[in-house]
Structure formats: C-alpha cells, structure tokens
Amino acid sequence: MSDAKPLATPAAASVTAAAAAGAATPLLTPRRSAERSRQYLNSRNITTLRPQISRTNTEPITSSPLSIVKRQDTLRSPTPPRGRTSTNKPSAEAPRRGLVSSDHLAATTVLDTYTPQRTSKLDFWTLLPYYVPCALWIPSYTLTAFVGDFFAGLSLASFQIPLSMSYAHALAHVPTVSGLFGLAICPIIYAVFGSVPQMIVGPESAISLIVGQSVEPMLLHNPNINPLDIAVVISSISGAILLGFGIGRFGFLDNILSSALLRGFILGVGVAMIVNSLVSELGLNKFLTADPAKHYHSPFDKLVFLLENRGNVHVLTAAISLVAFLLLVYFKIVKKQLIGAGFKKAIFFPEILSVVLLSVGLSTYFDWEKSHVAIVGKIQQLSFEMRMPFTGERMALTRELFSVSFTVAMLGFFESTTASKSLGSTYNLPISSNRELVALGAINIFGSAFAGLPCFGGYGRSKINAMSGATTVVSGLVMGCVTLFTISYLLPYIENLPTCILSVITTIVGFSLLEEAPHDIAFHWLARGWGELVTFAITVSATIFYSVEAGIALGLGYSLIRVIKHSTKSRIQILVRIPDSDTFVNADEPLADEMDTVLVDAVMEEIAGCLIIKVPEPLTFTNANDLKTRLGRVDLYGSTRIHPAAPRTRSEEMTRYVVFDLHGMTNLDSSAAQILKEIIAAYRKRGIHVFFTRVPATQHVRIRLRDSGIMAMTERHYVETDTGITCLHYFNELNDALMVVDQMEGMDNFSEY
Structure with a gap:
C-alpha cells in the first residue's frame, strides 16, 4: 500500500508549512502490515507520535491541530480465561474487547475468546x-x-x-x-x-x-x-x-x-490480669473493699493497694x-x-x-x-x-x-x-x-x-x-x-x-x-516503626494506669488519626528523565542503582518549561486539597520538599506546560473533581497548556472528567483514521505528550524567529 498523502485541509497545510520552515514535523503514518510497520519504525530517524487510539472521547475539529497522525491498523484482542492460550489467527467476527496495536499484536500470542460468567438469581437451597x-x-x-x-x-x-x-x-x-x-x-x-x-x-x-x-x-x-x-x-x-x-x-x-494496637492491648490486659489476680492470691479481698472512701479500679491503683497492704497477706x-x-x-x-x-x-x-x-x-x-x-x-x-x-x-x-x-x-x-x-x-x-x-x-x-x-x-x-x-x-x-x-x-x-x-x-x-510482646517490640524497633511503637505505648499505658476501655479507646483513636493523616496526604511526584533514556523517575527521591545496596543521588534532566506531575493514587475529598497545596509549592520551588518559608526559586515564566500522568488515579469523586478543575482553570488563566496522559480506562473516572468540564480544558491532539480526523483529549503515553510539547515549542520558536 502506498504512503498516505498529506491532508488537503487548512490545518494540515499549516503543519506542512511549519515543517517546510524547519519546525518539528508531525508524521503522517501509512497503514502497513505488522512486520513492515516494525521495520519502518526501527529505521526512522525522526520523532513520531504513535498513540494507541480508543474510539471514546471524540469530537469534530474546531481549531488548528497540534499534531496529526494517521493511526495504524488495530485489532481488539479477546480476553482469555486463565491458563488458556491459542495460536489461532484472529477473525473479523472475534469478540472485541481491548485495543492492541498491530505491531504489538504480531509479537504476541492471540488468545481464545472468553465470556465472563455473571451470577444469576440463586434459589433458596443454594443460598441456605x-x-x-x-x-x-x-x-x-x-x-x-x-x-x-x-x-x-x-x-x-x-x-x-x-x-x-x-x-x-x-x-x-x-x-x-x-x-x-x-x-x-x-x-x-x-x-x-x-x-x-x-x-x-x-x-x-x-x-x-x-x-x-x-x-x-x-x-x-x-x-x-x-x-x-x-x-x-x-x-x-x-x-x-x-x-x-x-x-x-x-x-x-x-x-x-493494626497489629501494634492489638498487641499493646493484649499486653495491657495481661498485666491487668496478673495484678488483679494477686489480690485474691494473697488473700486481700476483704481489705480491698474495707474502706468505701478509697477506690482501686485500675491495675496501677491495685498495685499501689498491694504495696500498702503487704503486711496483711x-x-x-x-x-x-x-x-x-x-x-x-x-x-x-x-x-x-x-x-x-x-x-x-x-x-x-x-x-x-x-x-x-x-x-x-x-x-x-x-x-x-x-x-x-x-x-x-x-x-x-x-x-x-x-x-x-x-x-x-x-x-x-x-x-x-x-x-x-x-x-x-x-x-x-x-x-x-x-x-x-x-x-x-x-x-x-x-x-x-x-x-x-x-x-x-x-x-x-x-x-x-x-x-x-x-x-x-x-x-x-x-x-x-x-x-x-x-x-x-x-x-x-x-x-x-x-x-x-x-x-x-x-x-x-x-x-x-x-x-x-x-x-x-x-x-x-x-x-x-505477654509472651509475644517482646518479639513484636524488638521487630518494630529494628524496622524503625515508630508509629507502631507509639500506638503500642499509648494502649499499654492507658490500660494499666486508667482502664481497659481507655486503653482501647486511646489506641484506636491514635490509629484512626494515623489513617486519616495518611489518607489526606497527597503523594504527587515531580517526574524528571534519567539522562540518555526515556525513563522518568520521581525528582524528590534518590535514584536506586540496581548494582548498589544503597540509594544514590543522580543528575536528572528536566524538560525545559514543562512540569510533569504524576498522580499515583485515587483523588477524593480527603487528599484533593493537599494536592492543590503541593502543586502550588511545586510551582514555586520545583519540589514538594522545600519548606514554604523558603524564597521562591522558580519564576512564573519557567512553567509553560504541565503534563499530568494520571495512571494511578483509579477513582475521582465529585469534590476532588471540583478542586482539580480549579487547578486547571488557574493554569489556563496564566497561559499554561495542560496535558493529561495515561488516564485510567475506568468508565466512571472518564465520565466524571467529561461531565465536570475538565476534559474540555485539556490540550487536544488529532489523529487521522480511515473515517477522517479524530480529536483526542488524552495521551496514552507520557512520551507522546512530550513530543507534542516539543512540536509546540518548535512552532513558537519559529513564529518568534
């Protein structure tokens, strides 16, 4: 099949003109077989944008495209039951489940079809x-x-x-x-x-x-x-x-x-049982209630009572x-x-x-x-x-x-x-x-x-x-x-x-x-589990000095505070590239060398004018506000670990593009969507281009992004298909978004020149 010709549209003409002037050129990829596509891609000497396309989230062209490519043939690969594979070739009538590019499909085994079983209404004798x-x-x-x-x-x-x-x-x-x-x-x-x-x-x-x-x-x-x-x-x-x-x-x-809370409670109960039993074992029951004005309820109180009445044993x-x-x-x-x-x-x-x-x-x-x-x-x-x-x-x-x-x-x-x-x-x-x-x-x-x-x-x-x-x-x-x-x-x-x-x-x-408590304490001490040790100490102390109910209540309260603190803390990452590679890592963490047993710092490459933000967790009302705070700190310092009292190290002009890697955002509630929309609106007001990459295919996440208006606020890219040109708001890979950023930078530099 011959190579496709450039599109006869004003949008395509503008891209072609930019290419003739030396700007970054979007590639019009022809349709080929899997083997020819692989050979072509291995031999190319220019940067290409080759996204894997889904037919969701499409809309007509309403503005000049940032990038136009023609997608390669794709097949939907059926999902097999576990443990089953097949070497049969796919047929056109095969059930269509997930999109797989042709070059990837050629290198993998085609799998049998599988229809998931659904639970039907069970009768009484089955449920009994x-x-x-x-x-x-x-x-x-x-x-x-x-x-x-x-x-x-x-x-x-x-x-x-x-x-x-x-x-x-x-x-x-x-x-x-x-x-x-x-x-x-x-x-x-x-x-x-x-x-x-x-x-x-x-x-x-x-x-x-x-x-x-x-x-x-x-x-x-x-x-x-x-x-x-x-x-x-x-x-x-x-x-x-x-x-x-x-x-x-x-x-x-x-x-x-946590196990620390249960172990601390059990240790406190064990001490309380031993102290309480000593009263009867030493024959001091009648002295315990002899003075109505004195009350000995907690294990510590009864220990004091035993010391005071040691002569009455x-x-x-x-x-x-x-x-x-x-x-x-x-x-x-x-x-x-x-x-x-x-x-x-x-x-x-x-x-x-x-x-x-x-x-x-x-x-x-x-x-x-x-x-x-x-x-x-x-x-x-x-x-x-x-x-x-x-x-x-x-x-x-x-x-x-x-x-x-x-x-x-x-x-x-x-x-x-x-x-x-x-x-x-x-x-x-x-x-x-x-x-x-x-x-x-x-x-x-x-x-x-x-x-x-x-x-x-x-x-x-x-x-x-x-x-x-x-x-x-x-x-x-x-x-x-x-x-x-x-x-x-x-x-x-x-x-x-x-x-x-x-x-x-x-x-x-x-x-x-009491037998297992020393082992658990030693383990958490060696593992530097200070939070578990504090939980342990609070539970044991409250149980011994006040009551069993107080021990479990305070221990549970402290554990819940730890859980809430953990859930409300955003874990966004600033991604930078390892030199001479396409691997991106967290800029705030040291690089782990596979040949070393310790973490070592390394010099990373930051994309000029571009912040890459990874959201590795679901966004809910508990952590969305912290996300907004940390993004503000990133904009000021380029890191989430700089103290807010430090002087600003990044000017506003240093951020022209923000790329969100949302691979881990498997859930998005309405409150978090509202905050995320405010963040993107603030970026757009400053003229910053926002890109979304690796958006989870979860239906409710994409529907919420669409219905809340967030999807319409992100940068789009265009792909030529058999039926025309498709507009997409999300990039399947981080490198795809960065290629578009490079092209936009090239166009801006050319227009300034």
Whole structure:
C-alpha cells in the first residue's frame, strides 16, 4: 500500500508549512502490515507520535491541530480465561474487547475468546448453606469425624470449664455460673451459624476484664444491683451490635486495627490480669473493699493497694497460690517438651483440671475454710429459663452500659477475626468476616438470655481444638453439652475449691498474653516503626494506669488519626528523565542503582518549561486539597520538599506546560473533581497548556472528567483514521505528550524567529 498523502485541509497545510520552515514535523503514518510497520519504525530517524487510539472521547475539529497522525491498523484482542492460550489467527467476527496495536499484536500470542460468567438469581437451597453453614457439613458428616470431634470436645471442656469459672469470678466479678452458661450456650449456637470449623467460642479474658471493670464500681455505689443483670445487658447489646454490623456487611472494620494496637492491648490486659489476680492470691479481698472512701479500679491503683497492704497477706492462701502456680508452670513445660519429642498425645493431658481436682481434694481433706481460706462455696443454681434483656431493672442499665457494650462488641470481633484469619491461613479455609459478625451476634444474644458472659472466638483454644483432631464445629457442641452437664450435676462437688486457684489460672493466662510482646517490640524497633511503637505505648499505658476501655479507646483513636493523616496526604511526584533514556523517575527521591545496596543521588534532566506531575493514587475529598497545596509549592520551588518559608526559586515564566500522568488515579469523586478543575482553570488563566496522559480506562473516572468540564480544558491532539480526523483529549503515553510539547515549542520558536 502506498504512503498516505498529506491532508488537503487548512490545518494540515499549516503543519506542512511549519515543517517546510524547519519546525518539528508531525508524521503522517501509512497503514502497513505488522512486520513492515516494525521495520519502518526501527529505521526512522525522526520523532513520531504513535498513540494507541480508543474510539471514546471524540469530537469534530474546531481549531488548528497540534499534531496529526494517521493511526495504524488495530485489532481488539479477546480476553482469555486463565491458563488458556491459542495460536489461532484472529477473525473479523472475534469478540472485541481491548485495543492492541498491530505491531504489538504480531509479537504476541492471540488468545481464545472468553465470556465472563455473571451470577444469576440463586434459589433458596443454594443460598441456605451460605447463611446457615451447618447445612453445608451436616449431609456429609461421618462417624469418623464425630469420634475426633467428640474427644476434642472433652479435652477442651477439661480446661475451659475451670477457666470460665476463673474469668467469671476473678475478672468479671459475677457468679461463676455466668461463665459456665456462656461456655455452654454459645458454642451450641455457633455450631449452627459459625463458618470456621475449628473455631471455639467462649468467655475471653480481656472481655471478662472489661465486664468486671463495669461491675465493680456499679456494685460499690449500689450493692442492690444484681451482677447477672449487668452481664445480661452487656451481652445482649454487644450481640445486637454485631448482628446489625453483620447484616449491614461491616466486616471490613477488621482492617482498621493494626497489629501494634492489638498487641499493646493484649499486653495491657495481661498485666491487668496478673495484678488483679494477686489480690485474691494473697488473700486481700476483704481489705480491698474495707474502706468505701478509697477506690482501686485500675491495675496501677491495685498495685499501689498491694504495696500498702503487704503486711496483711494471708500466708496459707499465698502458699496455696504459689504451689498451684508452680505446678501449672511445671506441667506446661513438661507437656511442651513431650509434644516436641514426638509424644503428640500429651496435648490431651488436662493440667488445669488436674490442679483444680487436687485443690478440691486437699481443701476438703484439710478443711481450709476453717483456716480462713476463701472457697467458692455453694454455687447459685440458675434455672434454664429465658431472661429478657430489655425489661424491668435491666432496661434502666442500658444507657449506662451501652459504651461498654460497644467496646466489648468491637474488641470481641477483632479478637475473633484475628483467630479466624489465623485458622484460615493455617488450614486454608475461606473466611467471611460478615458471616462471622452474624454468628457472633447470634451467640451473644442467645447467651444473654441465660445470663452468660459475652463470648467470642479465641485462637489459643481453637488451635488446641484443631490439634486434638477436631474437623467441624461439633467439638464445640460437645464442649457445650459437657458444660451443661456440669452445671446440672457436678457443681456441688467443687464447692470447696479455693478461689485463689481460679485466680492462679487467670495469672497463667495473663503470662501467656505477654509472651509475644517482646518479639513484636524488638521487630518494630529494628524496622524503625515508630508509629507502631507509639500506638503500642499509648494502649499499654492507658490500660494499666486508667482502664481497659481507655486503653482501647486511646489506641484506636491514635490509629484512626494515623489513617486519616495518611489518607489526606497527597503523594504527587515531580517526574524528571534519567539522562540518555526515556525513563522518568520521581525528582524528590534518590535514584536506586540496581548494582548498589544503597540509594544514590543522580543528575536528572528536566524538560525545559514543562512540569510533569504524576498522580499515583485515587483523588477524593480527603487528599484533593493537599494536592492543590503541593502543586502550588511545586510551582514555586520545583519540589514538594522545600519548606514554604523558603524564597521562591522558580519564576512564573519557567512553567509553560504541565503534563499530568494520571495512571494511578483509579477513582475521582465529585469534590476532588471540583478542586482539580480549579487547578486547571488557574493554569489556563496564566497561559499554561495542560496535558493529561495515561488516564485510567475506568468508565466512571472518564465520565466524571467529561461531565465536570475538565476534559474540555485539556490540550487536544488529532489523529487521522480511515473515517477522517479524530480529536483526542488524552495521551496514552507520557512520551507522546512530550513530543507534542516539543512540536509546540518548535512552532513558537519559529513564529518568534
């Protein structure tokens, strides 16, 4: 095919005249085959503009063109399914999806067609397993799986029952049966709605501590309040909040908490558990409430109390606590060594239950109660009748306990999510945060009807459950049934259990919470993660010196401030060219030499009279104002890192062209579009030409640029097609825009000459 002739239009004639006078000449590219085009382009000795053209954003010619080219043939390449390729040649009837230039297409493999599948309306039986997960595993459940789940459930019950009693008594300051009801009812409900097979729900140490810090001051000011009513209200409100969040699909909230915040909170809770337990382990409970004028609520206050009353320690109670603590530590060490040596069945040894039974036997034999050792005593037998949370006296507690309930809901959700994600990554399980929210909400609403403590998933016991052979949530169901049997028939046999033993169990759990903190602190210190360390310090300090609620509130507040600061900061880059190349880099960052292990500064080339601004992020109302501020600083200094108090280093005449590289701007809201339009209008008022390159092909971004009037304010370029001349507002490549800038500069220089 012969070369195309110049266009017989005044616009084309002006370009031809400019070329004859020595100005930069736009090339009229002929249509060729892929191989001939490649040979021609490799042999050319003049600058060309070869954009890849899309048929969107076209309009008639209304002014003199800046550049005219005739596009090469293009084909639309169908998108294949993953893993499929073909060597078949494309046909004219092939589905047309994305534009690919012919020279590029010749060097690539043509792919098969693919039609994406869309979700049609699903019937009830298809959706049922998603919303009620038990419908998925019940039809395929086997006797072999039940045997593993049964023994795993028994193993869990052996240490979770005394642990729940410990949480209720030593942390939540409610009757021990409240912890048992939470451990019994909630796993049964989770077996219906839970989606994580090995997850075990029950009372948590941190949650129980928050409940206790609400119960303690309320009972001090009003002894007539029933502690069980407080547990009912907190569990019901937190359950309703979680259920509402699950229905509203708020599962994304689990991403706002950093690991530093959670680790700091867990460390603070561990310290609080140890300090609070010391009061009971040393037999100082009666002195804690002896003076109504003094209040010891925070862990720091109780530490001061322990120092003040060190002379009132009950020796026998302290000795029992010390021996029980050493026994539990010894059993834990031996058990870990046996498991490490390959004796896997050692995991089934119930060390906590063994210490509890030994303590009950010794207390009964030696009658420790006569020696003034506090024991559990006769446990109040609660009936299995349902309790309505928002009636009578409980309704009056709702407003006072709402903030505490919200804290319980959020913290419990974050702890459960951490556990579910850890299990999901370990056992390759699909995890849905929204479904877990619904499940956690349901179990706490049902649990509150039986005065149970708030219950959530825990990673430690869930991991033990999986290691014990559990494959489904039936193990939790077995644990719940064993707990119900204990409530109904076995409580009278543990009346002589010393309460200090329950506190010792809490202390062991508290020390286990401290184990990973030193490693995390060392990691963030070596990685220079000062923000994480500050978050950690704020959370721990507030938890120890004030309360658990204050710790999570201040830590979360600081984390949100960091997130907001990060989202409102614009990350625009000033691009400059590496000498003797077509590579552009950020002018404010040192150049990373691939052969070096350190960053080194290099001399870059700046395009005379042209600022190249890269916007590598979505523009929203949060960062658009900062973009405007930073662009003003770039106009004054040529950099975003110069202090605003410095004298101006760039004159207005130094900026004649501004090229925006918008490759990373995948979103643009209306407020940001308004600010961007103001920026471009200010540039045009000063006679500065504005170019847009690499605009994302996202439909809503391009529509917003068009409807807001921004597209009409940018410089256009023209391309000759088979049907005529097409006007485009966007350049596909940065170099294409710079070529037009060179041509405009050449025309200006020629006219001045």
